[in-house]
Amino acid sequence: MGKVEVATTKHIEEKETEQTSFKAFNFRELAMATKNFRQECLIGEGGYGRVYKGTFQSTGQMIAVKQLDRHGLHGNKEFQIQALSLAKLEHPNLVKMIGYCADGDQRLLVYDYFSTSTLQDHLYEHKPSQKPMDWITRMKIAYGAAQGLDYLHDKVNPPVIYRDLKASNILLDDEFYPRLCDFGLQILAPGTGDSLFLSSRVMDTYGYSAPEYTRGDDVTIKSDVYSFGVVLLELITGRRAVDTTKPNDEQNLVAWATPIFRDPTRYPDMADPLLKNSFSERGLNQAVAITSMCLQEEPSARPLISDVMVALSFLSMSTEGVPAAVPVASFRDKSMSIALSRHGSCSVVPFSLSRREERDTSSVSSSDSEDEEEEEEEEEEEEEEESRSMKKQEEETNATDSDDESDSNSEKGQEEEERSQLEKARSSRSSSDSGSERRRSVDETNEAAQSLKMKYSYCSEEDDEERLSSKSSCKSNDESLLSFRVDSNRNHDDSPKNTNNLAHDDDDDDEEENHETRLEHIHSSKSEVQSVYSDDDAGERSGESSLRRIEPEEEEEEEEEHDSSDQD
Ligand SMILES: Nc1ncnc2c1ncn2[C@@H]1O[C@H](COP(=O)(O)OP(=O)(O)OP(=O)(O)O)[C@@H](O)[C@H]1O
Numbered sequence: 001m002g003k004v005e006v007a008t009t010k011h012i013e014e015k016e017t018e019q020t021s022f023k024a025f026n027f028r029e030l031a032m033a034t035k036n037f038r039q040e041c042l043i044g045e046g047g048y049g050r051v052y053k054g055t056f057q058s059t060g061q062m063i064a065v066k067q068l069d070r071h072g073l074h075g076n077k078e079f080q081i082q083a084l085s086l087a088k089l090e091h092p093n094l095v096k097m098i099g100y101c102a103d104g105d106q107r108l109l110v111y112d113y114f115s116t117s118t119l120q121d122h123l124y125e126h127k128p129s130q131k132p133m134d135w136i137t138r139m140k141i142a143y144g145a146a147q148g149l150d151y152l153h154d155k156v157n158p159p160v161i162y163r164d165l166k167a168s169n170i171l172l173d174d175e176f177y178p179r180l181c182d183f184g185l186q187i188l189a190p191g192t193g194d195s196l197f198l199s200s201r202v203m204d205t206y207g208y209s210a211p212e213y214t215r216g217d218d219v220t221i222k223s224d225v226y227s228f229g230v231v232l233l234e235l236i237t238g239r240r241a242v243d244t245t246k247p248n249d250e251q252n253l254v255a256w257a258t259p260i261f262r263d264p265t266r267y268p269d270m271a272d273p274l275l276k277n278s279f280s281e282r283g284l285n286q287a288v289a290i291t292s293m294c295l296q297e298e299p300s301a302r303p304l305i306s307d308v309m310v311a312l313s314f315l316s317m318s319t320e321g322v323p324a325a326v327p328v329a330s331f332r333d334k335s336m337s338i339a340l341s342r343h344g345s346c347s348v349v350p351f352s353l354s355r356r357e358e359r360d361t362s363s364v365s366s367s368d369s370e371d372e373e374e375e376e377e378e379e380e381e382e383e384e385e386e387s388r389s390m391k392k393q394e395e396e397t398n399a400t401d402s403d404d405e406s407d408s409n410s411e412k413g414q415e416e417e418e419r420s421q422l423e424k425a426r427s428s429r430s431s432s433d434s435g436s437e438r439r440r441s442v443d444e445t446n447e448a449a450q451s452l453k454m455k456y457s458y459c460s461e462e463d464d465e466e467r468l469s470s471k472s473s474c475k476s477n478d479e480s481l482l483s484f485r486v487d488s489n490r491n492h493d494d495s496p497k498n499t500n501n502l503a504h505d506d507d508d509d510d511e512e513e514n515h516e517t518r519l520e521h522i523h524s525s526k527s528e529v530q531s532v533y534s535d536d537d538a539g540e541r542s543g544e545s546s547l548r549r550i551e552p553e554e555e556e557e558e559e560e561e562h563d564s565s566d567q568d
Pocket residue numbers: 043044045046047048049050051064095111112113114115117118164168169171181182201204205
């Protein structure tokens with residue numbers, strides 16, 4: 001499917017008949033539904049305009065009507081085209097747009113109405129009679145929000161940058177099921193270049209905006225990952241992204257948390273006191289590890305939301321956190337599985353940068369640096385030793401598991417079965433929307449993923465392939481705006497795209513194609529230095545994992561090496 005064509009009014013009319021759920025309303029209909037936009041129907045006001053609650057008398061359907069500020073808006077036709085693009089975005093974790101109105105100079109968007117409240121209300125404004133959200137509920141909310149974001153980043157083409165992810169834009173129903181609202185509105189409001197308009201939006205998103213946004217650099221999908229990290233930090237700590245009632249050094253949540261990220265012994269102190277320590281330390285450590293990865297200063301060092309989503313799928317189903325032996329093939333970028341498995345053991349090491357990398361990036365005076373280097377090398381050796389023994393333990397577990405499976409074909413068959421279970425687990429949640437279906441699918445997800453948890457562990461062969469193929473993604477901003485489509489050719493489940501390397505097809509062509517896919521991988525970066533984490537070679541020989549960043553040249557060499565070994 002190509003890009004969304006420039007739709008004419010006729011196309012839009014045709015669309016209405018095809019897809020009755022999306023409609024062009026006239027102003028009168030919406031005025032009637034909202035009692036003439038009366039104050040009592042006003043739900044709130046954001047950077048893009050006011051939101052009113054309404055009801056269609058004929059059907060009883062409840063709606064939320066967003067009356068966009070007319071300042072700097074597109075003309076009628078462009079508005080219709082963009083509204084149609086937004087209406088195509090459909091996912092259980094996104095608030096559904098059901099129509100628009102472009103009468104005269106009025107510009108309104110109509111959404112399904114979701115009662116109750118936002119994540120912000122639940123975290124900070126809950127009534128004394130309400131029980132505070134427990135740990136698993138918080139992780140489930142994060143998981144759902146990650147699924148919605150993953151849809152925008154990875155399942156529509158070109159990707160949609162949310163730009164405005166924050167606790168007040170996550171709506172929660174009575175069962176705490178999260179739905180993201182306010183996404184993609186940038187395309188409808190080119191007037192955001194206006195300094196007055198922009199200042200009110202920046203005020204609102206202050207505390208959530210990625211550093212590159214504040215610097216005026218390109219905003220990418222990785223900027224959304226940063227905002228997601230802030231939301232995750234709010235869920236863990238119960239602290240607002242910005243809280244001016246706190247002492248100066250605690251007002252900005254990320255600034256407060258950054259030094260703590262480097263000291264895992266302090267992680268338990270970060271947890272929301274309302275949780276009353278009702279969580280496993282491992283689960284907490286892993287959640288903080290994910291958060292810290294999302295909040296990396298450099299966009300390319302942040303994980304893909306798809307990896308965050310997979311990690312959260314585990315955290316949201318168990319108080320114990322992600323199992324120490326993580327299904328490595330679940331993650332596109334291995335740094336996530338390594339970070340999590342490190343936080344699954346009692347040896348907790350900063351996960352974002354290896355010591356070597358930290359050394360490279362910090363400016364240490366040369367007189368002290370040699371001694372320090374020696375010390376650090378000793379520490380590295382200790383770490384490697386630790387990691388080796390972890391790996392050994394895992395291998396032993398693997399050996400026990402695989403004793404019964406001497407036949408390699410049956411192993412492959414099992415792998416495929418496990419993979420399909422994982423895919424089933426992932427797709428089941430997004431394919432259902434109604435309350436009971438959703439509950440059932442969550443149970444299925446848990447069941448399937450739990451069974452996978454038991455079976456998977458590190459696999460050195462997969463590690464090797466992952467090392468060669470995994471690349472961080474940094475899709476360019478300009479790809480994402482103006483028009484997008486839901487790509488039906490893409491895999492709409494959340495399964496990792498690098499699973500091609502496990503496909504065993506009789507057809508030679510297919511095999512070749514798989515091989516190419518494996519090497520080239522789907523992640524691409526137009527502009528930024530690739531940040532790829534890999535096993536270091538020495539470590540690999542000894543069967544251990546350590547993190548380091550490969551620069552692009554080095555990466556190419558490794559790919560060549562792989563190519564030639566493949567030819568052998
Ligand atoms: N579909 C909906 N159903 C129910 N309430 C909604 C819906 N969409 C938005 N709201 C509520 O309307 C209010 C205003 O929303 P809006 O997104 O315009 O502002 P905001 O999130 O406060 O600020 P910003 O525009 O900067 O994101 C919020 O309280 C939001 O929770």
